[in-house]
Amino acid sequence: MNSAAVAGYGEEAILVASGIEKTFDRTRALAGADLELRAGEVHGLLGANGAGKSTLSKVISGHVQRDAGRLVYKGRPLALRSTREALEAGIAIVMQETSLAPDLSVLENIFLPELGRPGLLSYGSMRRRAVGLLANLGHEHVLPLDREVARLSAAQRQLVEIAKALALDADLIIFDEPTASLSPSEVERLFDIMAKLRDDGRALIFVSHRLEEVFAITDRVTIMREGATVAASQPTASLTQAEVIRHMVGRDIGALYATPGLQEEDERAPAVFSVENLAAPPAVRNVSFFVRRGEILGLGGLVGAGRSETAEAIFGLRPRSAGTIRLEGREIAPRKPADAVRAGIGFVAEDRRVQNIVPDLSVKENLLLAHLGAHRGFGLGYRRRRQKVEELMAALGLPAERLLDANMLNFSGGMQQKIIIARWLLLEPKVLILDEPTKGVDIGTRQAIYGILRRIADEGVAVVVISSDFEELLGVCERVVVMSDGNAIADLPSALLDEEKLTLLAAPRTSMTRNTEVLTALSGECGGVGFWALLDEDRLLCLNSVVADPAAAPGFAAGEAKRLADTRIPAALARRGGDFVTEPDGSRATLLVPVTSRRGHDLGWIGLTLPGEAARPAAERVRERIEALNAEAG
Numbered sequence: 001m002n003s004a005a006v007a008g009y010g011e012e013a014i015l016v017a018s019g020i021e022k023t024f025d026r027t028r029a030l031a032g033a034d035l036e037l038r039a040g041e042v043h044g045l046l047g048a049n050g051a052g053k054s055t056l057s058k059v060i061s062g063h064v065q066r067d068a069g070r071l072v073y074k075g076r077p078l079a080l081r082s083t084r085e086a087l088e089a090g091i092a093i094v095m096q097e098t099s100l101a102p103d104l105s106v107l108e109n110i111f112l113p114e115l116g117r118p119g120l121l122s123y124g125s126m127r128r129r130a131v132g133l134l135a136n137l138g139h140e141h142v143l144p145l146d147r148e149v150a151r152l153s154a155a156q157r158q159l160v161e162i163a164k165a166l167a168l169d170a171d172l173i174i175f176d177e178p179t180a181s182l183s184p185s186e187v188e189r190l191f192d193i194m195a196k197l198r199d200d201g202r203a204l205i206f207v208s209h210r211l212e213e214v215f216a217i218t219d220r221v222t223i224m225r226e227g228a229t230v231a232a233s234q235p236t237a238s239l240t241q242a243e244v245i246r247h248m249v250g251r252d253i254g255a256l257y258a259t260p261g262l263q264e265e266d267e268r269a270p271a272v273f274s275v276e277n278l279a280a281p282p283a284v285r286n287v288s289f290f291v292r293r294g295e296i297l298g299l300g301g302l303v304g305a306g307r308s309e310t311a312e313a314i315f316g317l318r319p320r321s322a323g324t325i326r327l328e329g330r331e332i333a334p335r336k337p338a339d340a341v342r343a344g345i346g347f348v349a350e351d352r353r354v355q356n357i358v359p360d361l362s363v364k365e366n367l368l369l370a371h372l373g374a375h376r377g378f379g380l381g382y383r384r385r386r387q388k389v390e391e392l393m394a395a396l397g398l399p400a401e402r403l404l405d406a407n408m409l410n411f412s413g414g415m416q417q418k419i420i421i422a423r424w425l426l427l428e429p430k431v432l433i434l435d436e437p438t439k440g441v442d443i444g445t446r447q448a449i450y451g452i453l454r455r456i457a458d459e460g461v462a463v464v465v466i467s468s469d470f471e472e473l474l475g476v477c478e479r480v481v482v483m484s485d486g487n488a489i490a491d492l493p494s495a496l497l498d499e500e501k502l503t504l505l506a507a508p509r510t511s512m513t514r515n516t517e518v519l520t521a522l523s524g525e526c527g528g529v530g531f532w533a534l535l536d537e538d539r540l541l542c543l544n545s546v547v548a549d550p551a552a553a554p555g556f557a558a559g560e561a562k563r564l565a566d567t568r569i570p571a572a573l574a575r576r577g578g579d580f581v582t583e584p585d586g587s588r589a590t591l592l593v594p595v596t597s598r599r600g601h602d603l604g605w606i607g608l609t610l611p612g613e614a615a616r617p618a619a620e621r622v623r624e625r626i627e628a629l630n631a632e633a634g
Contacts, residue, residue: 014039014203020069022055029055031227042194042204044214047224048248048442053207057174061093062086087113090171094161094178102150106143110163133163136193153308174205177440179213191217209442211241223247245443257450257475272462273431278323283309285486291462296453298477299466301506306486307466308350311433315340315347346424350435367423414445435466450476470499482506490559501534504543519546526617528552528610535605538564551611552588569609579619586612591619593626
């Protein structure tokens with residue numbers, strides 16, 4: 001915990017919420033919620049879906065007016081009638097469901113609160129400020145300032161929300177699930193920004209379902225259940241994950257991830273679904289993968305890698321310019337979603353509110369939407385689905401009477417997601433693609449969703465999971481296909497990966513350019529093959545390679561994982577000495593040099609492999625050259 005946060009504990013609270021109550025129609029969202037927040041701290045606000053976290057956040061930020069209770073801000077009673085009053089008081093919120101203006105540009109959305117103020121606007125000044133904000137977020141190239149927000153992905157819209165809150169220079173910022181669409185490296189970048197804001201004396205509320213993030217960034221936590229506070233202002237360091245979960249759900253939930261189901265003999269089974277050389281410009285350039293019956297495959301990558309766009313192209317939501325799609329050996333070419341549904345493909349899109357829910361329809365009508373797409377003939381055909389609907393509602397832990405609710409938006413995010421998944425399970429698809437299936441849901445619902453995926457895979461469905469949560473991919477999937485810049489660059493068993501390896505593999509090829517320049521210069525000057533790899537005791541994962549002389553090929557290429565013994569340079573990889581190591585058959589000689597980041601993190605090894613008969617430069621000179629090239633590239 002930082003010094004500013006420690007100092008804050010002895011000061012008067014910047015915000016005190018006590019006895020807050022709020023009811024929507026028949027739903028009691030808040031039933032006596034309490035929260036105390038001090039300047040110079042990151043305060044976690046936790047709870048299962050429907051616990052009231054987002055409602056309390058909206059009360060504090062002026063989006064919702066409370067029915068009862070008291071708010072005190074900076075020592076004075078606070079009675080907000082609008083979000084503008086909250087902004088003028090110095091309170092901003094980064095919403096879980098983005099509240100941007102889709103027809104305006106990224107730049108205009110970042111400074112949206114300023115557009116309604118009197119006086120002239122300086123777009124030049126706004127642009128300079130926006131570039132600085134996005135540079136701090138590490139996304140100055142990912143978010144073109146002149147692009148309309150309607151054309152952005154859900155993850156990119158989330159980044160615009162974050163930049164908008166930072167542009168307000170508020171004293172109190174609420175981050176409501178800001179990391180739901182971010183990869184581990186992007187989360188770390190956001191946490192660096194949050195730490196700076198905390199050190200500047202700002203008060204931050206951090207709402208998240210990812211407990212590892214809560215323990216990484218928060219100083220204290222408040223936990224809610226069923227609209228009430230059940231644990232108030234507890235120092236994060238004094239709690240364990242098990243204790244937090246017990247407060248959230250009132251019970252122990254056991255292991256989070258279901259045990260992978262494919263056995264060794266299943267791994268030789270033929271593919272039930274395959275995609276070859278798929279292209280849907282500009283986001284999808286060349287993607288190939290396959291899934292076996294009963295397998296859960298992960299599609300991993302960073303924001304902008306083209307994962308969601310790949311799923312949309314498969315499902316007929318995005319025109320394809322190239323590629324072949326096969327289901328059970330038969331080529332299919334969906335031109336619209338109805339074609340994909342009738343072929344046996346289900347798709348749970350990333351953005352619940354925009355892509356999955358029709359607010360004007362009842363819960364039952366939302367549940368049966370996909371059925372209507374597949375149904376042919378007169379009438380709605382609901383009756384023949386009745387038994388399956390009842391079975392699914394019971395399996396998902398959803399009360400049958402809630403089917404009669406007139407509006408899906410009365411459900412929590414977790415309940416909505418269960419209904420959306422049930423929509424596709426109702427059709428018994430052969431392939432089910434899920435894009436960020438646990439985005440914005442609590443840990444109990446996550447466990448339930450993982451159990452559902454494992455169960456349907458065991459029943460023979462081929463499942464594809466797209467996720468920015470690398471821990472989730474590794475915990476749920478048997479294999480992970482890694483994407484970068486619209487290309488599938490690796491297909492590896494999850495047992496060979498960890499979050500660090502996935503992050504390095506998923507790095508945009510544009511950021512790999514400097515590393516490629518290092519390897520190109522190295523192999524060009526010395527001949528042979530230059531490569532960058534991660535090494536375990538008996539395995540290698542190649543992240544990048546440049547071949548100047550094919551005669552020196554080490555037996556692996558970028559994106560491949562191999563046992564050391566199965567490469568052409570096993571002796572060198574095993575010894576990892578400070579000099580060139582010649583293989584016993586004399587075919588190749590290899591020098592390996594360890595690489596670290598500026599912060600001292602292990603980044604693997606850079607290797608140079610030369611043909612056995614080639615002249616070898618001095619090892620020390622090669623090491624110095626690698627260090628110099630890395631310094632120039634860094």
